[in-house]
Amino acid sequence: MKVINIADRTEHIQQASNVEKYISESKAKFNLIISEVVNSKSLEAHKTESMIFKRLLELGLFLLKLYFASQNQGDYGKTIETAQGQAKRGRTSEKTYFSIFGKIKISRYLYHTDNKTFAPLDILLNLPIRCYSYFLSEMFNLLNIKDAYSEGVIFVKKFFGQQVSISASETISGESSSCYEEFYELGKTLKEHEEKKDYTAVSFDGKGVPMIKKEAAKITGRQGKGKKKQKKKESLVGAKYNINANIRTADDVANNLVYPEKKESETENKQEKAQNIRYIASIAKPKKEVMEEIYDEVKNENFSKTPLLCLMDGSLYLWEQLKTVFKDISNKVCILDIIHVLEYIWLIAHMMYKEGSEDAKKYVYKKLKLILEGKISSYIMELQTEMQKTKWKKKSHQEKFKKVITYFKNHREYMKYDEYLAKGYPIGTGVVESACSHVVKDRMEISGARWGINGAESVLRLRSVVKSKDWDSYWEFFTSQVREKDFIADDYNSLNIKEKVCA
Numbered sequence: 001m002k003v004i005n006i007a008d009r010t011e012h013i014q015q016a017s018n019v020e021k022y023i024s025e026s027k028a029k030f031n032l033i034i035s036e037v038v039n040s041k042s043l044e045a046h047k048t049e050s051m052i053f054k055r056l057l058e059l060g061l062f063l064l065k066l067y068f069a070s071q072n073q074g075d076y077g078k079t080i081e082t083a084q085g086q087a088k089r090g091r092t093s094e095k096t097y098f099s100i101f102g103k104i105k106i107s108r109y110l111y112h113t114d115n116k117t118f119a120p121l122d123i124l125l126n127l128p129i130r131c132y133s134y135f136l137s138e139m140f141n142l143l144n145i146k147d148a149y150s151e152g153v154i155f156v157k158k159f160f161g162q163q164v165s166i167s168a169s170e171t172i173s174g175e176s177s178s179c180y181e182e183f184y185e186l187g188k189t190l191k192e193h194e195e196k197k198d199y200t201a202v203s204f205d206g207k208g209v210p211m212i213k214k215e216a217a218k219i220t221g222r223q224g225k226g227k228k229k230q231k232k233k234e235s236l237v238g239a240k241y242n243i244n245a246n247i248r249t250a251d252d253v254a255n256n257l258v259y260p261e262k263k264e265s266e267t268e269n270k271q272e273k274a275q276n277i278r279y280i281a282s283i284a285k286p287k288k289e290v291m292e293e294i295y296d297e298v299k300n301e302n303f304s305k306t307p308l309l310c311l312m313d314g315s316l317y318l319w320e321q322l323k324t325v326f327k328d329i330s331n332k333v334c335i336l337d338i339i340h341v342l343e344y345i346w347l348i349a350h351m352m353y354k355e356g357s358e359d360a361k362k363y364v365y366k367k368l369k370l371i372l373e374g375k376i377s378s379y380i381m382e383l384q385t386e387m388q389k390t391k392w393k394k395k396s397h398q399e400k401f402k403k404v405i406t407y408f409k410n411h412r413e414y415m416k417y418d419e420y421l422a423k424g425y426p427i428g429t430g431v432v433e434s435a436c437s438h439v440v441k442d443r444m445e446i447s448g449a450r451w452g453i454n455g456a457e458s459v460l461r462l463r464s465v466v467k468s469k470d471w472d473s474y475w476e477f478f479t480s481q482v483r484e485k486d487f488i489a490d491d492y493n494s495l496n497i498k499e500k501v502c503a
Contacts, residue, residue: 022066029059057160061101068097074108074121087111093119096131100139100160103131126479130175132164134479137172140164142471144173145443145463170455177461179478183470184293197242197275199425200301201309202294202326203432204239204318207440208232209283212450233453235283235440235460236290239432240297241274245424250372253421257342258365274431279467281439284457287318291325299328308332311429313340314411336414337429342368344404348383351392351400374418380408439463 033055040048078089090110097104108121121127128134136156143152149169156162211219211233219230255262278297282290298308308329312318314336326332345364353360370379386392387401408415420427443449443463444456451459465474 018069019066022062022069026059026062026066029055029062033059053159054161057101061099061104064099064101065104068104068106071108071121071125074119074124076109076111076120080111080120082113084113084116087113087116087118090117095119095122095127097127097133098131098136098162098164099133100136100162102162132168132172134475136162136164137176138475140169140172141176141462142466144169145459145466147443148446148449149173173462174455174458176478177458179474179481180461180465182481183465183474183477184296198245199243199306199309200240200298200303201243201274201311201426201431202238202240202298203311203429204287204291204294204322205237205313205429205432205436206234206287206315206318207237207281207436209235209440209444209456210450211456212452215452233283235281235444235456236285236287237432237435237440238280238290238294239274239277239435240294241277241431243274243426244272246272246426247424248421250369250418250421253338253372253427254365254369257338258361258368272426277431277468278470279435279439279464281435281460281464282457283451283460284453288321288325291321295325303329303331306331309335309425311335311337311426311432313337313429314407316410319414333420333425334414335420335425335427336411338372338417338427339429341371341408341415344407345371347400348404351397371415372417372421374416376408376412376415380405380412383408435467439467 033052036051036055037048040051043051073092075089080087080089088111090112092107093110095106095108097106106121106127108119110117110119126134128137132140139156140152143155149166153164153166153169156164210231215233216231219233278294280290280293301308308326308331310322310326310332312322312334319334322334342364345367346360348367349360349363353363367379370376383401383405387398387405392398392401417427440460440463443459444451465471
């Protein structure tokens with residue numbers, strides 16, 4: 001004779017009753033929405049729209065409760081097999097699930113092995129460790145990387161009626177960046193591109209991030225006499241991208257940079273756009289490590305036929321770091337950003353001629369064209385000769401000449417622009433300069449923003465993922481990794497419960 005477990009039977013009856021209850025409530029809520037819409041003829045359109053949206057959120061909460069009620073509290077039998085041995089069913093335990101529709105209490109069974117207690121339902125449904133649903137967390141992340149944490153909290157409260165604290169919002173983004181390194185190390189975002197570009201390029205630049213007093217006090221950058229102590233810590237921004245060749249002449253480039261208003265559409269060179277861009281920005285890592293991340297992106301590419309193009313501004317420290325990190329790639333071309341070169345020519349022009357004058361422009365055009373033709377040594381000699389003239393004997397004049405001459409001498413090996421233009425290489429750091437703004441500045445320097453290292457690093461990581469167009473892949477990876485790491489890490493797939501769920 002089969003023994004019937006009265007307690008189990010009672011729970012199953014209660015479970016079925018809850019399912020019927022939520023089905024009935026969902027239908028009633030849906031019918032109420034229809035009735036309210038039909039009877040809102042005199043209501044303004046936008047108010048009707050708002051009413052429908054709020055009622056649908058209420059319906060969503062009923063449907064989500066129905067979803068969890070149909071899970072049988074994660075009861076998969078008295079025992080289940082796991083990678084850690086047989087697990088026995090124990091008592092039920094409640095877990096809060098904070099969704100975009102509101103909070104829900106989920107009752108689910110705990111199972112016990114000799115050294116672990118876990119809830120199989122949490123694993124099967126991939127429930128978050130904290131109460132905040134992954135959908136709600138993703139929404140906060142995409143809000144947080146665009147504006148202050150408080151703004152995201154206000155937005156979710158206004159449109160979804162859910163109250164989340166600012167500190168909770170900040171914690172969500174902090175924890176959501178935890179899989180960043182593993183995601184890129186495992187190559188989860190390797191993309192197949194239909195169109196092959198001519199060159200692969202890498203570029204780096206620094207961008208300051210305003211720090212809270214505690215962190216600002218640690219900044220040890222050298223200060224000149226009478227200058228205020230630094231309040232920003234420099235983050236290093238890196239970019240790897242692909243680009244097609246764009247062959248042009250020295251005259252083309254000089255005209256475009258000095259006389260942009262005189263461009264003629266029929267003679268204007270087409271500007272090649274960077275594609276497949278991977279951005280990275282970090283304030284916590286040493287600059288060398290940031291470069292190493294970009295190096296990992298390109299190290300397996302074949303540069304036997306075309307070189308790796310490396311573009312930066314005048315920081316000699318960064319150039320030395322780049323040579324060290326990318327030393328195994330022998331076929332590489334290092335290119336100094338032409339805009340920085342242009343700035344130094346303007347410095348001399350404004351000393352010789354009235355600022356903004358046509359004569360100053362003519363001087364800049366002539367000397368820039370000279371440099372673009374590969375004659376940087378000739379220009380350095382010109383400057384040295386000019387500096388000896390009596391009219392430039394003032395100390396301020398001498399310092400400007402020395403500054404420009406030293407800059408060009410130090411970077412001469414990166415200024416072979418005649419070769420670069422003939423082969424169609426890019427000669428500007430616009431990609432990474434742009435990244436300094438849209439990855440770092442646009443969020444980190446909003447009004448009143450002050451950062452700690454950890455908070456800044458989390459937001460920079462998430463912004464880097466989004467700006468690299470990897471967000472959907474990253475979020476899928478993050479949610480799956482959290483599940484596999486934090487429950488039965490030995491072997492998630494060994495849990496013999498799927499068959500029982502389907503039975």
